[in-house]
Amino acid sequence: MTEELVLIEKENAVGTVHLNRPDKLNALSPAMLSALADALEQLDVDKDIRVIIIAGSSNVFAAGADIEAMAKASPLEMKALGTRDYWLRMRRIDKPLIAAVSGYAFGGGCELALQCDLIVASETAQFAQPEIKLGIIPGAGGTQRLTKAIGPYRAMEMVLTGEAISAQEAYQHNLINRVVPVERYLDEAKELARLIAERPPVAVRMAREAVRRGVEYTLTDGMEVERRNFLLLFDTDDQAEGMNAFLEKRPPEFKGE
Numbered sequence: 001m002t003e004e005l006v007l008i009e010k011e012n013a014v015g016t017v018h019l020n021r022p023d024k025l026n027a028l029s030p031a032m033l034s035a036l037a038d039a040l041e042q043l044d045v046d047k048d049i050r051v052i053i054i055a056g057s058s059n060v061f062a063a064g065a066d067i068e069a070m071a072k073a074s075p076l077e078m079k080a081l082g083t084r085d086y087w088l089r090m091r092r093i094d095k096p097l098i099a100a101v102s103g104y105a106f107g108g109g110c111e112l113a114l115q116c117d118l119i120v121a122s123e124t125a126q127f128a129q130p131e132i133k134l135g136i137i138p139g140a141g142g143t144q145r146l147t148k149a150i151g152p153y154r155a156m157e158m159v160l161t162g163e164a165i166s167a168q169e170a171y172q173h174n175l176i177n178r179v180v181p182v183e184r185y186l187d188e189a190k191e192l193a194r195l196i197a198e199r200p201p202v203a204v205r206m207a208r209e210a211v212r213r214g215v216e217y218t219l220t221d222g223m224e225v226e227r228r229n230f231l232l233l234f235d236t237d238d239q240a241e242g243m244n245a246f247l248e249k250r251p252p253e254f255k256g257e
């Protein structure tokens with residue numbers, strides 16, 4: 001029997017997708033990316049789920065795209081693998097994504113973490129874009145997202161040398177949100193997810209969109225997205241509930257409407 005490439009766990013409003021290809025260090029083969037995109041989309045439309053975590057094991061988050069699948073490919077064959085579509089599908093996920101990273105987050109694994117909104121790491125996590133050592137460059141956002149996250153000089157060093165940085169360095173460079181002992185990293189990610197899941201879901205999605213656009217847009221365009229989303233939220237029940245609860249000195253009950 002073949003093992004599932006990803007496993008889905010649901011705990012109240014938090015859905016966790018566990019990458020499950022341990023013998024190949026969770027290498028992101030086309031089949032793995034397809035299973036991951038399917039799982040994320042499934043959780044994205046699940047009404048009970050408000051926040052999604054992507055986790056590897058304590059040894060490895062993901063060691064990158066599957067080198068075996070790429071080794072002999074021509075540019076056209078690489079394109080035909082269709083992996084770009086899986087990445088695009090992941091990018092369209094509408095709920096907050098948290099990467100729970102321990103061990104290697106290399107190449108496509110680092111890019112997968114960078115695709116998430118928040119990164120919680122264990123003290124043993126390592127981040128690298130080692131593609132240069134294989135004669136290629138990052139292809140799923142590594143040169144772009146990493147540069148925006150940690151600045152051009154540090155990103156340039158990582159991309160040109162292919163060398164890894166530790167969780168502590170990643171934290172100092174503002175690449176990740178938290179570094180915790182390895183026994184705690186998944187629980188810490190789940191706690192963060194639960195906290196966000198308590199917040200009004202529509203406002204969470206609007207805020208997320210505004211911050212994400214802020215990374216891509218000019219300040220003026222980003223401010224427009226913020227203003228539009230800010231005003232739209234005054235048409236939600238949760239806005240009335242949030243403000244009334246404050247005035248009535250009681251905890252709010254958000255319904256996501």
Ligand code: CO8
Pocket residue numbers: 023024025027028063064065066067068083084087104106107108109130131134137138139140
């Ligand atoms: N692809 C395929 N197999 C892998 C990969 C990988 N990326 N990483 C590890 N494996 C396999 C190994 O071949 C080995 O398999 P086997 O036991 O059958 O020989 C098994 O996993 C265990 O690996 P190691 O024995 O190497 O384990 P170590 O603990 O000695 O080393 C490392 C761990 C340092 C992580 C090492 O495995 C390594 O360097 N891996 C490759 C890392 C890398 O170069 N990643 C970048 C890949 S390229 C990429 O990600 C480009 C993304 C572009 C996306 C574009 C989409 C449009």
